[in-house]
Amino acid sequence: MAAAPYVLVVDDEESMRDSCAQILAKMGCRVEAAADGESGLRLVRESRPDAVIVDLKMPGIGGLEVLDEVRLLDPRIVTVVITGYATVDAAVEAMKRGAYDFLPKPFTPDELRLIIARALERRHLALEAEALRREKKLLEDNVITLVSHQLRSPLVAVQQYFEVLLAGMAGPLEEKPREMIQRAGERLAGLMGLINDWLDLARIDQGGLVRKLKLVDVRAVIDKLLEFLSPLSAEHGAVLAWVDRPEQPVTVLGDEASLEQVLANILHNAVVYNKPGGRVEARVGEEEGYVKVEVSDTGIGIAAEHMPFIFDQFYRVSRGEGTKTKGSGLGLAIAKKIVEAHGGRIDVSSVPGEGTVFTVRLPKAGSDPLPPADSPG
Amino acid sequence: MTKTPATILVIDDDPDFRLAVTAILASAGHKVIAASGPEEGKARLLADRPDLVLLDIMMDSLFDGYALCHAVKTSEEFAAARETPILFVSAVKDIAGARFGFGEGGEGLSAPDDYLDKPVKPEDLLARVERFLAK
Known part of the structure; x- marks a missing residue:
């Protein structure tokens, strides 16, 4: 009662x-x-x-x-x-x-009764609506978690068998079957990545990101990523480096893991779409009200006809003949959503054959969000 | 063969995962007891007194891995098995850390002794097991 x-x-x-x-x-x-x-x-x-x-x-x-x-x-x-x-x-x-x-x-007493009854009814409805909103949110969050579990579980079980087989724990494995299992495992990992990306998008769409914002040091994030990606850039024969690394930490209000995901995606693209012997440069600057991160490469660039679509889901630009494009095609779509969920924007400019520059602007803590980006160009 | 063969309880609702993990642990000479859910796991934990528990988080039950772990660490019922180390093994990456965190956003559930992401690398799993048994 x-x-x-x-x-x-x-x-x-x-x-x-x-x-x-x-x-x-x-x-x-x-x-x-x-x-x-x-x-x-x-x-x-x-x-x-x-x-x-x-x-x-x-x-x-x-x-x-x-x-x-x-x-x-x-x-x-x-x-x-x-x-x-x-x-x-x-x-x-x-x-x-x-x-x-x-x-x-x-x-009169009646007037008082009437108004108070109405006021209480109104409060009751407002509280009920709030409770329903909360419940709906919780349900949506749980649906994603459940779907995620249902999609991943069978894949994980298969991957687990592969791990056991490749470790020789179910008996010796000859070279040919080993190689096939290895490849099957890689395809499976690709599928897993796709599912994870897709679920990330669903989570961001629900506003699940902006709930726990903290001060994030962008300089430290880039330091970490440059170190993490240095083996990959060495493999691609590219140089990955800071230009004018700031002397002080550069902080924004955000979700560290997802901002790291954005910058990792852009830096990773800049490395793998580069030419052998190319350069990838990271710059961080402050402009009025926001922190600007620029990642430029000396890679193959993006043709004008692709530019309007590169932040679209599943849109992929082929790296030219003979190369297979990996990844889910969701990386930049996720990056854009994450940046916009932070009240920032992401832009790209490119000269085919010369290189590409991605610019991420994030509002400094306490400043107003930027309007969404116009079509890239 | 391992230096210290042990009895390890694997609680997971996925039969394929139990089979694969059993192969890994058996290859190092450990004895494996498998349970297909938290209730069965609870019974085995109290009856067989394993040296270590590998516990899945999301199982088709409200009494999930989180709840079982919390019960073992806090409830009187598990007093005898309180010291048994628990290793979370789960594919639910992003929530694994969140719910047993004691900081903000955590639900104040008792933390496991360690956790591993699925699929587990056989050498990782065996190394962790070894570390717990050495204690």
């Missing part, structure tokens, strides 16, 4: 407090009363009423200030004002400050 609605009456007139309390108690409400704004607000803070009835004209803290304070404390508390001079101005001002309704003095 639901608890009795709890109503607080704040009025400096004792007779008004008493009669309100009587009427409300008869409605089945639990009632507290306060003789001035200060003690009223103390009660709001301590005991969080469902509804507050407040007289606009009181000595000390006035009714409007009480309204402001209540709204700050908990916007879900419904407020009704009592006004002695039933001027439209006072009522409008009170409603502007978040009051649900007003009662001009003198009022």
